[in-house]
Amino acid sequence: MRLTHPVSLETVRAAAPALRGIVSRTPLLENADVNAMLGGRLLLKAENLQRTGAFKIRGAYWRILHMSAEERARGAVTYSSGNHALGVARAAKLLGSSAVIVMPADAPAAKMAAVRALGAEIVPFDRDSQSSADVVRRIEEDSGRIEVPPSAHALVLAGAGTAALEMVQQAEELEARLDAVLVPCGGGGLTASTAIVMTEASPGTEVYAVEPELFDDTRRSLAAGERVGNPKGQRTICDAIMTPIPNEVTFPINLDLLAGGLVASDSEVRAAMRFAFEYFKIVVEPGAAVGLAAILSGRIGISGRTVATVITGGNIDVGRFHSLLETE
Amino acid sequence: MRLTHPVSLETVRAAAPALRGIVSRTPLLENADVNAMLGGRLLLKAENLQRTGAFKIRGAYWRILHMSAEERARGAVTYSSGNHALGVARAAKLLGSSAVIVMPADAPAAKMAAVRALGAEIVPFDRDSQSSADVVRRIEEDSGRIEVPPSAHALVLAGAGTAALEMVQQAEELEARLDAVLVPCGGGGLTASTAIVMTEASPGTEVYAVEPELFDDTRRSLAAGERVGNPKGQRTICDAIMTPIPNEVTFPINLDLLAGGLVASDSEVRAAMRFAFEYFKIVVEPGAAVGLAAILSGRIGISGRTVATVITGGNIDVGRFHSLLETE
Numbered sequence: 001m002r003l004t005h006p007v008s009l010e011t012v013r014a015a016a017p018a019l020r021g022i023v024s025r026t027p028l029l030e031n032a033d034v035n036a037m038l039g040g041r042l043l044l045k046a047e048n049l050q051r052t053g054a055f056k057i058r059g060a061y062w063r064i065l066h067m068s069a070e071e072r073a074r075g076a077v078t079y080s081s082g083n084h085a086l087g088v089a090r091a092a093k094l095l096g097s098s099a100v101i102v103m104p105a106d107a108p109a110a111k112m113a114a115v116r117a118l119g120a121e122i123v124p125f126d127r128d129s130q131s132s133a134d135v136v137r138r139i140e141e142d143s144g145r146i147e148v149p150p151s152a153h154a155l156v157l158a159g160a161g162t163a164a165l166e167m168v169q170q171a172e173e174l175e176a177r178l179d180a181v182l183v184p185c186g187g188g189g190l191t192a193s194t195a196i197v198m199t200e201a202s203p204g205t206e207v208y209a210v211e212p213e214l215f216d217d218t219r220r221s222l223a224a225g226e227r228v229g230n231p232k233g234q235r236t237i238c239d240a241i242m243t244p245i246p247n248e249v250t251f252p253i254n255l256d257l258l259a260g261g262l263v264a265s266d267s268e269v270r271a272a273m274r275f276a277f278e279y280f281k282i283v284v285e286p287g288a289a290v291g292l293a294a295i296l297s298g299r300i301g302i303s304g305r306t307v308a309t310v311i312t313g314g315n316i317d318v319g320r321f322h323s324l325l326e327t328e
Numbered sequence: 329m330r331l332t333h334p335v336s337l338e339t340v341r342a343a344a345p346a347l348r349g350i351v352s353r354t355p356l357l358e359n360a361d362v363n364a365m366l367g368g369r370l371l372l373k374a375e376n377l378q379r380t381g382a383f384k385i386r387g388a389y390w391r392i393l394h395m396s397a398e399e400r401a402r403g404a405v406t407y408s409s410g411n412h413a414l415g416v417a418r419a420a421k422l423l424g425s426s427a428v429i430v431m432p433a434d435a436p437a438a439k440m441a442a443v444r445a446l447g448a449e450i451v452p453f454d455r456d457s458q459s460s461a462d463v464v465r466r467i468e469e470d471s472g473r474i475e476v477p478p479s480a481h482a483l484v485l486a487g488a489g490t491a492a493l494e495m496v497q498q499a500e501e502l503e504a505r506l507d508a509v510l511v512p513c514g515g516g517g518l519t520a521s522t523a524i525v526m527t528e529a530s531p532g533t534e535v536y537a538v539e540p541e542l543f544d545d546t547r548r549s550l551a552a553g554e555r556v557g558n559p560k561g562q563r564t565i566c567d568a569i570m571t572p573i574p575n576e577v578t579f580p581i582n583l584d585l586l587a588g589g590l591v592a593s594d595s596e597v598r599a600a601m602r603f604a605f606e607y608f609k610i611v612v613e614p615g616a617a618v619g620l621a622a623i624l625s626g627r628i629g630i631s632g633r634t635v636a637t638v639i640t641g642g643n644i645d646v647g648r649f650h651s652l653l654e655t656e
């Protein structure tokens with residue numbers, strides 16, 4: 001029996017026209033020399049080239065667009081390590097609203113500075129001793145602000161899904177049949193949206209969640225058939241997708257539709273960032289490179305096939321970028 | 329009276345189908361936040377995302393495709409500081425031919441290594457004491473190889489022009505009317521091809537050559553109405569466009585069709601590379617950033633207008649990229 005999900009191809013299709021002119025139709029990149037090296041077709045949906053440097057503005061804008069004038073006056077609140085924060089802050093500004101962002105105290109300084117530059121207020125919290133959900137809830141109650149969650153909302157999921165919808169169209173333009181799509185997975189929203197779009201618009205395309213080692217809560221939860229959390233106190237360079245546990249809204253979708261979960265180590269992620277620099281001439285942040293890392297590390301077969309991954313963001317400062325790309 | 333040029337919109341249109349599947353239709357990038365900052369529309373034709381990391385493969389492939397089997401067996405020879413070398417080496421390999429490249433001894437090591445990795449032979453020469461044309465001519469005579477010049481050939485110009493043709497189509501897709509297009513200018517081939525395509529396919533679009541300070545031979549030649557060389561012994565970080573004098577084939581086209589010439593200093597180029605990293609998340613080599621540098625430095629008005637520039641290449645190694653992006 002097919003489950004009913006909070007987002008569908010139709011709700012994604014409904015979001016697309018409203019986002020036109022607000023977000024970019026980012027390119028689906030391909031390099032013939034890389035394909036020859038890999039023996040298959042590698043396609044990169046370059047959401048790092050998106051406005052605010054990440055796909056997150058798609059869902060944030062679509063959610064805030066649905067707020068009433070009175071709700072927009074109260075403003076948005078959310079939790080984010082940076083990319084969703086930038087999307088919410090930018091969308092709030094575009095729509096005459098305001099934003100408060102609960103950010104981990106160890107979030108990259110460049111992301112924090114960019115969020116403040118958009119006029120949003122940052123409330124720091126400690127990843128290990130506090131629950132971001134509790135902090136957000138307290139702000140909601142105290143200020144009347146409306147939560148714009150990073151994934152667990154039908155409109156946020158529909159907005160994110162427009163990236164997958166573009167991929168399907170762009171793959172057709174390139175006369176490519178997508179065998180598999182790998183999605184960097186934090187809260188699981190983009191993964192779930194992509195799975196829904198592919199299931200309905202590109203049948204036969206397998207969708208995988210890709211996570212950093214030690215933060216493979218979705219992979220282990222898929223195997224267990226229920227939501228399993230990560231041990232606390234771990235760290236990865238993939239700051240954008242350091243999530244504690246799959247969320248309640250996206251996990252049932254992912255359990256229903258994903259082909260599986262894959263992992264990439266931090267050193268594989270660094271090698272993938274360097275590969276993207278050398279062959280695709282793009283700046284990829286660590287959390288956005290896990291899919292490419294999984295492909296280059298042979299975690300999924302690409303020989304004779306067409307495999308796509310979403311490069312979810314490119315928000316990293318020059319110094320950190322260089323130190324992660326240095327070898328030895 | 330309209331002059332007759334060795335390349336036309338028709339010869340460019342003829343090249344496009346043969347290049348499909350061989351070269352990428354690179355994106356025309358736009359960032360709404362950057363536009364808001366500049367008060368106009370900035371469009372970047374991202375040929376750094378092209379196969380071999382530069383637009384040069386377009387002309388090289390189209391030229392070598394026209395060689396007879398006997399000519400291909402003899403092979404290609406050319407002069408290049410790196411990007412054209414990569415295009416010729418890759419095209420020669422794809423078409424079962426071979427390549428010898430005359431490269432300046434001070435060309436970036438990364439470019440030399442990449443050319444060798446494609447199986448081409450490098451013959452080094454000294455920029456200040458030798459003429460690259462003489463070295464190429466000697467190799468032609470000794471080996472029977474066919475010259476594939478970086479710009480001074482009708483087929484090379486027609487191939488390069490396909491990038492401009494794509495820009496016109498992509499601007500239409502973005503509902504943008506191009507007021508001006510800025511082209512990084514070395515030998516002047518891409519500039520001339522772009523001027524021809526714009527004149528015929530996008531009337532009213534002004535085309536400018538942009539050069540590094542001290543290497544503004546085209547700008548000064550346009551002002552003088554005749555070919556004027558640069559003083560020897562100068563250096564710039566813009567290795568790809570350190571040319572001594574406009575060439576005899578492209579200069580008459582540029583004199584006939586260009587709106588003018590602009591310059592950018594090395595420090596403006598570094599700032600533009602950093603801007604491209606931060607806002608567009610792309611890797612731009614110095615010589616490919618002069619157009620963006622001229623725009624950001626206010627050398628041409630963008631307020632209320634739409635200005636495009638070609639990001640001609642992204643071939644730079646991680647270490648040099650970082651050192652050029654460092655501030656102070």
